[in-house]
Amino acid sequence: MTVNGVVMTATPHPHTSETWPIAVCMHGFAPVLPDGTRLHDAPVEEWDRVFRQVARLGFTAVEIADSHIRPSELTPQRRQELKTVASENGVQLISVHVQRQSVIQPGKGEENLAYAHRAIDAAAELGMTVFSTGLHQPFTEAQRKALWFWTARGPVDPDDAETRALAVRRLRELGEHAASVGLPMSLEMYEDTYLGTADSAVRLVQEIGLDNVGLNPDIGNLIRLHRPIEDWREMHEKTLPYANYWHVKNYIRDEAGDGSWQTAVPTSLELGLINYRDMVARAIELGFRGPFLMEQYGGDSLGVCATNRDYLRTLLPESAQA
Structure with a gap:
């Protein structure tokens, strides 16, 4: 494999299909309890x-x-x-995902940057293995009202060289901090940000230029959009060489041949538009060795994530390579 003109040699598989780290998201749990208490503030029993x-x-x-x-x-x-109660249940806190706290959010970029630095220190203290973040911003009112938030337009990163350079500087600062505490930093792909297309996401990682900073090639965020999209195969081919953590989910997508309409709804990994059998094999061929994160919107999120995990294990190597 060649990245930035350098021939890369894939590292051996560190895990088997049964031991590869596969985490679950928290979408299946309410962030606010019925009595109005935030899960963040809830007693340890919760x-x-x-x-x-x-x-x-x-x-x-x-x-x-x-x-x-x-x-x-x-x-x-x-x-x-938090660490103790997770451990008592046999659950590892594998990552913290800082979301909708963009370091270039107008009026809040510096505040969000300081928060991300604190999140990195907390992740290291808790023994996590990944610091995950991105450039997406808080939902707009239209997104909050929509049945599926991705059907309404959200904030858009400006087509401005100065703002992009600011994003690079601040993300590099976070990446250097993460490296200093032994953590990889993964940047989640998300529409209408500098991580919103395959080419822009790859260029951003190249501009940051740190070995521990890679991509979370969450192409599911992009194929669900009710608008024309890049070919999912091409997006994976461009981004997988830079992947160090992977949110995986899938959507059934349909669109008119004349491009007049597009629609998408959540489904399991196996049934959706993305062929994960091919993409996981390709990722491993290109050297992906990071954890997976099962993600699902709607319905029994936890149950679908468990089904997806079992399916994913059938796609992973049966034995570790020396």
């Missing part, structure tokens, strides 16, 4: 309930989304409680 459900479905790892719990904003005692 956290225990979350991790017991995760473990009961056979998951041994979870991604902590900051929409639900912000590890950096917990007291040291509460962070230890």
